[in-house]
Amino acid sequence: LKTEAYSRLFRNESSYKPKIKVGSSIIQEFKFTRKQIQQFAEATGDDNPIHLDEKAAQAVGLPGTICHGFLVGSIFSKILGTKFPGNGTIYVKQNMEFKNYVKPNEKLKAQVRVLSKIGNKLFLETKITNEKDDTVIEGEAEIINKKL
Numbered sequence: 001l002k003t004e005a006y007s008r009l010f011r012n013e014s015s016y017k018p019k020i021k022v023g024s025s026i027i028q029e030f031k032f033t034r035k036q037i038q039q040f041a042e043a044t045g046d047d048n049p050i051h052l053d054e055k056a057a058q059a060v061g062l063p064g065t066i067c068h069g070f071l072v073g074s075i076f077s078k079i080l081g082t083k084f085p086g087n088g089t090i091y092v093k094q095n096m097e098f099k100n101y102v103k104p105n106e107k108l109k110a111q112v113r114v115l116s117k118i119g120n121k122l123f124l125e126t127k128i129t130n131e132k133d134d135t136v137i138e139g140e141a142e143i144i145n146k147k148l
Contacts, residue, residue, distance in 0.1 A: 020117070022114050022117055023113070024084075024114045025114065026111070026112050027111045028075065028078075028079050028110045029107065029108070030075055031105050031106060031107050032067050032072065032102070032104060032105070032106075034105070037052070037065070037067055037071065038052065040068055040071045044068070044070075050062060050065065050066055051068055052065060053065065062101065063103065064103060064104075065103070065104060066101040066102060067106075069096070072102050072108070072128060072136060072137060073128070075108075075110045075128065076110065076126050076141060079112055080124075085143075085145045085147060085148060086145075088147055089145045090144045090145070092121075092141075092142040092143055093140075094126070096137050097138050099135045099137065099138060100134050100135065101136075102130065102136055106130055108128055108131075108136065109129050110126070110128045111126070111129075112124050113127075115140070119148075121143070121148075122144075123140065123142055124141040124143065125138075125140055127139075
């Protein structure tokens with residue numbers, strides 16, 4: 001009788017993905033450098049000085065430059081499209097509430113948790129916290145993946 005643990009021994013462990021069900025989750029640690037913030041500003045045209053100029057950011061009461069909110073939230077696209085559930089994922093909907101700013105090189109954790117599953121559609125809780133465990137972004141997403 002083959003068990004799941006036994007089966008994992010005989011396949012490439014890096015390609016093994018657990019079955020995604022309600023309650024399944026993933027946590028991804030990440031950060032954004034000043035160079036990545038600059039590249040995002042160039043790619044989007046959002047050159048608001050609070051993202052690029054220390055003095056301009058401080059003039060509006062910030063401790064220094066901060067990441068674009070959508071740059072930070074874009075980590076969900078990476079997670080959903082490459083890891084959880086991965087290839088073939090179609091991002092249908094995302095809402096995000098921006099709770100705190102993020103400084104360049106600040107260590108962050110993104111969590112995606114399955115709230116419900118209907119056929120090949122997942123409804124997800126999405127959340128990012130900083131190293132103080134303060135919520136930076138929270139929201140919900142909807143995806144489709146025919147492999148589910």
